[in-house]
Amino acid sequence: MKEVTTSGHRGLDFEEPLLFEQGARGRTGVDLPEAKGAKNRLGGLQRKGDVGLPGLSEPQVIRHFTRLSQKNYGIDTGFYPLGSCTMKHNPRLNEKMARLPGFASLHPLQPFSTVQGALEVIDQVAAWLKTLTGLHGVAMSPAAGAQGELCGMMAIRAALTERGDARSRVLVPESAHGTNPATAASLGYQVDPVPGNARGRMDLDAFRAKLGPDVAAVMLTNPNTCGLFENDILEVANAIHDAGGFLYADGANFNAIVGRVRPVDLGVDCMHINLHKTFSTPHGGGGPGSGPVVLSKALAPFAPYPFLVHDEKGLRLAENGQDAPKDAKPFGRLKGFHGQMGMFVRALTYMLSHGGDGLRQVADDAVLNANYLLAALKDELSAPYPGPCMHEALFDDATLRAHGITTLDFAKALIDEGFHPMTIYFPLVVHGALLMEPTECESREGLDQFIQTVKALMARLKSGETAYFQEAPRLAPRRRLDETQAARRPVLRFRPEA
Amino acid sequence: MRYLPLTDEDRQKMLETIGVHSVDDLFVDVPKAACLAKPLDLPDHQGELEVERTLTALAARNLDAASVPSFLGAGLYRHFIPAAVDHLIQRGEFLTAYTPYQPEISQGTLQTLFEFQTQVVLLTGMEVANASMYDGATATAEAILMARRITRRDHVVISGGLHPHYRDVAGTLAIGGELESLPPEVAGDETLAAKITPKTACVVVQNPDFFGNLKDLTEIAGACQAAGALLIAVVTEALSLGAVESPGGMGADIVAAEGQSFGNALNFGGPTVGLLACREKFVRQMPGRLCGQTVDVDGRRGWVLTLSTREQHIRREKATSNICTNSGLCALAFAVHVALLGEEGLCRLALINHEKAVALAESLAELPGVELVTENFFNEFTVALPAPAAGVVERLAERRILAGVPLSRLYPDEKALENHLLVAVTELAEEKDMKALCDGLKEVLP
Numbered sequence: 001m002k003e004v005t006t007s008g009h010r011g012l013d014f015e016e017p018l019l020f021e022q023g024a025r026g027r028t029g030v031d032l033p034e035a036k037g038a039k040n041r042l043g044g045l046q047r048k049g050d051v052g053l054p055g056l057s058e059p060q061v062i063r064h065f066t067r068l069s070q071k072n073y074g075i076d077t078g079f080y081p082l083g084s085c086t087m088k089h090n091p092r093l094n095e096k097m098a099r100l101p102g103f104a105s106l107h108p109l110q111p112f113s114t115v116q117g118a119l120e121v122i123d124q125v126a127a128w129l130k131t132l133t134g135l136h137g138v139a140m141s142p143a144a145g146a147q148g149e150l151c152g153m154m155a156i157r158a159a160l161t162e163r164g165d166a167r168s169r170v171l172v173p174e175s176a177h178g179t180n181p182a183t184a185a186s187l188g189y190q191v192d193p194v195p196g197n198a199r200g201r202m203d204l205d206a207f208r209a210k211l212g213p214d215v216a217a218v219m220l221t222n223p224n225t226c227g228l229f230e231n232d233i234l235e236v237a238n239a240i241h242d243a244g245g246f247l248y249a250d251g252a253n254f255n256a257i258v259g260r261v262r263p264v265d266l267g268v269d270c271m272h273i274n275l276h277k278t279f280s281t282p283h284g285g286g287g288p289g290s291g292p293v294v295l296s297k298a299l300a301p302f303a304p305y306p307f308l309v310h311d312e313k314g315l316r317l318a319e320n321g322q323d324a325p326k327d328a329k330p331f332g333r334l335k336g337f338h339g340q341m342g343m344f345v346r347a348l349t350y351m352l353s354h355g356g357d358g359l360r361q362v363a364d365d366a367v368l369n370a371n372y373l374l375a376a377l378k379d380e381l382s383a384p385y386p387g388p389c390m391h392e393a394l395f396d397d398a399t400l401r402a403h404g405i406t407t408l409d410f411a412k413a414l415i416d417e418g419f420h421p422m423t424i425y426f427p428l429v430v431h432g433a434l435l436m437e438p439t440e441c442e443s444r445e446g447l448d449q450f451i452q453t454v455k456a457l458m459a460r461l462k463s464g465e466t467a468y469f470q471e472a473p474r475l476a477p478r479r480r481l482d483e484t485q486a487a488r489r490p491v492l493r494f495r496p497e498a
Numbered sequence: 499m500r501y502l503p504l505t506d507e508d509r510q511k512m513l514e515t516i517g518v519h520s521v522d523d524l525f526v527d528v529p530k531a532a533c534l535a536k537p538l539d540l541p542d543h544q545g546e547l548e549v550e551r552t553l554t555a556l557a558a559r560n561l562d563a564a565s566v567p568s569f570l571g572a573g574l575y576r577h578f579i580p581a582a583v584d585h586l587i588q589r590g591e592f593l594t595a596y597t598p599y600q601p602e603i604s605q606g607t608l609q610t611l612f613e614f615q616t617q618v619v620l621l622t623g624m625e626v627a628n629a630s631m632y633d634g635a636t637a638t639a640e641a642i643l644m645a646r647r648i649t650r651r652d653h654v655v656i657s658g659g660l661h662p663h664y665r666d667v668a669g670t671l672a673i674g675g676e677l678e679s680l681p682p683e684v685a686g687d688e689t690l691a692a693k694i695t696p697k698t699a700c701v702v703v704q705n706p707d708f709f710g711n712l713k714d715l716t717e718i719a720g721a722c723q724a725a726g727a728l729l730i731a732v733v734t735e736a737l738s739l740g741a742v743e744s745p746g747g748m749g750a751d752i753v754a755a756e757g758q759s760f761g762n763a764l765n766f767g768g769p770t771v772g773l774l775a776c777r778e779k780f781v782r783q784m785p786g787r788l789c790g791q792t793v794d795v796d797g798r799r800g801w802v803l804t805l806s807t808r809e810q811h812i813r814r815e816k817a818t819s820n821i822c823t824n825s826g827l828c829a830l831a832f833a834v835h836v837a838l839l840g841e842e843g844l845c846r847l848a849l850i851n852h853e854k855a856v857a858l859a860e861s862l863a864e865l866p867g868v869e870l871v872t873e874n875f876f877n878e879f880t881v882a883l884p885a886p887a888a889g890v891v892e893r894l895a896e897r898r899i900l901a902g903v904p905l906s907r908l909y910p911d912e913k914a915l916e917n918h919l920l921v922a923v924t925e926l927a928e929e930k931d932m933k934a935l936c937d938g939l940k941e942v943l944p
Contacts, residue, residue: 035846043712107764115766234532287828357543492615
């Protein structure tokens with residue numbers, strides 16, 4: 001689509017140059033007093049040249065980032081059924097509470113006597129997580145889900161090492177998130193993939209055949225990434241326990257069962273919980289996350305520093321070997337300071353808002369919405385597994401391919417229709433996957449509009465308009481971007497033109 | 499429930515469309531034995547007002563560093579955050595977007611990341627930077643893993659001036675490495691070069707170091723280069739880069755830093771934003787997300803996530819790291835604050851911090867029994883008190899003064915550091931705050 005305006009802008013769709021292309025010397029967005037010119041104690045290590053930052057006034061900075069924000073699709077903008085990512089509403093009360101000076105302006109190394117309210121927040125979030133999962137302990141410090149995985153697997157490794165039973169293999173279903181095999185491999189484990197069965201679950205016989213005295217754990221996501229409940233979970237748990245290994249649960253999809261099913265009753269030994277998925281902390285364009293890990297009684301002593309301790313003076317943190325209780329056997333430390341406090345405040349706000357009753361309704365409505373999509377679209381798109389599904393509905397590209405387009409083409413056409421596409425090409429176990437997760441926050445009217453749009457697109461496709469899809473998107477701030485060029489000749493920073 | 503749009507009538511109609519009688523029918527795959535028979539023992543839902551009251555009461559039980567004279571640093575620093583920063587990061591299009599998997603409708607996040615990467619490159623004096631890590635400590639651990647992959651060596655020399663949390667995180671995450679940590683030297687003297695062997699992958703040095711000492715890295719950079727090892731420079735106070743020669747300028751190969759000082763509140767320690775930058779030739783060994791420039795089919799400039807063949811969602815068990823999420827929104831806050839500062843604001847702010855720190859250091863040194871240990875520093879220094887610092891800090895906290903970080907909090911095993919106090923001074927410290935600290939110390943010191 002050729003530019004039709006002189007400025008390059010098109011109505012409310014602005015072309016915005018880089019910060020570095022609009023700065024000027026002598027301009028700034030802050031007013032600071034002159035330095036006094038007193039003697040310095042930099043020891044001759046003063047910066048020699050300019051940093052090279054552009055100077056912009058506050059109105060320019062506000063306009064720049066406002067325009068950039070308008071090129072982004074968020075949950076606030078519209079329906080965002082990005083499967084496996086749980087794009088649920090981010091309540092603004094969460095944001096307001098996290099910004100209370102009593103939380104936001106606390107330094108992590110203040111004396112414990114001055115931060116009892118903050119430690120109480122951590123304690124309360126921990127208590128909710130323990131009640132909701134039924135597990136014995138919780139490590140609060142992991143910075144994100146992937147670090148939570150690492151934390152859980154390190155606790156498992158430490159428990160095995162303590163019993164003199166170092167093991168070398170970790171079983172991971174083929175449908176798992178990429179972080180699972182990456183985590184196991186980074187700990188030096190050999191990753192052994194377990195195939196799925198025709199029903200979209202891990203193949204129980206194949207799993208049993210792979211068990212042995214060298215298997216440390218199986219990393220299972222339940223509900224799995226196909227949006228299906230692993231209904232053999234109790235057999236899986238018994239089998240891995242009989243073999244002396246542990247059941248690691250990837251809690252990415254805990255939002256589907258929260259308040260209805262406790263992981264402890266599924267035989268889970270440990271599980272990370274992505275607070276942004278189940279407890280509505282914002283995704284923020286890719287973080288920050290927070291990934292507390294609930295641990296069984298056998299694994300809890302290995303939780304990393306720091307952890308909460310109740311003593312006669314109230315709450316404190318055990319931060320090192322000197323102040324830890326005698327029965328603690330922490331495997332180390334995963335993060336600077338004490339974890340993602342800002343996320344704990346948001347999560348607690350959400351927990352209190354929903355209550356136990358509301359969280360169960362969250363799971364019910366998330367599952368209901370996904371099944372509604374599956375029922376409405378299974379005859380339009382191709383659904384590899386019959387329902388019911390859990391919180392997300394999975395389709396493959398059989399119908400799309402039959403009409404000459406790819407999953408990517410279909411996703412890009414949805415962009416023109418004003419929807420954020422579903423997750424595509426994941427999980428890897430079905431061809432050209434389209435994974436839709438509506439979450440509990442979408443209204444029936446919203447779902448109906450999406451369903452009608454998908455049906456209309458399919459009618460267009462079936463009438464032979466393949467080019468319409470292959471050329472999409474036409475109406476977004478950018479059309480398809482050349483990813484090959486980006487990778488072949490990486491330009492990863494701005495450089496002024498010579 | 500205010501966050502749930504479905505009505506009972508909606509639910510009924512939807513169940514009919516699906517062809518089941520109740521929501522329970524959708525949970526048939528869950529083993530009956532595992533389904534909760536009765537609701538969990540948790541409170542019921544509450545309105546916004548009630549929840550706000552509960553959280554406000556919890557917040558009120560803390561002594562926030564904004565309301566009293568505060569001199570805590572040790573890796574996180576309370577700086578003034580311009581109002582524009584929070585306004586912009588709360589825009590829903592930034593706040594409620596996810597990782598830019600669909601670049602055509604994520605150009606806002608992507609262009610911001612490209613600008614963030616460029617800012618980090620300029621500040622650190624390096625050639626490339628990624629789109630952020632969790633925090634400075636994990637960035638340092640990832641830098642070490644990266645250096646080991648690049649050099650195919652496992653021996654790592656860690657300066658005694660590295661933040662103890664960073665040292666511990668590196669020790670926890672450095673699976674299979676041989677980490678050699680030097681003991682803490684409060685005055686910053688240590689001979690790192692002597693520890694380098696032909697098996698050394700990297701030397702890790704923090705500047706300013708944990709105790710505040712500024713270091714010239716050129717010599718150790720030369721020693722690393724001569725031995726085929728890499729120099730990892732760690733920066734916990736990113737604002738120092740506005741006054742002090744950049745790590746790149748002193749010969750570092752990789753820079754791992756904490757970026758919290760720009761745009762991010764203390765938040766009791768998290769979330770913050772880790773920075774990771776390096777020389778261009780190492781980019782394919784970098785962990786985490788990278789944003790790159792390209793064009794769309796109409797030839798217009800745009801941005802995408804790139805070189806993702808390093809990452810877990812593509813490479814699975816062969817990825818450079820298991821990292822998935824980064825610190826997107828904190829990186830945005832960083833980018834906005836640095837944009838507002840610009841060259842002039844950054845340098846001026848850095849100098850103000852330094853001058854205030856020098857002034858307080860010299861005032862403290864005049865107190866009887868107090869000795870200034872740090873010779874050259876940016877905005878943080880160590881003083882030796884005539885009494886255990888932890889007790890002094892407790893007593894000053896009772897007087898509503900947050901005096902600094904007693905080194906014993908982080909080095910409980912080092913008896914020699916028991917009397918040492920780490921003091922940070924930013925632009926937020928007013929003269930009356932500094933006077934309050936000096937007066938308070940006079941009262942509580944023996």
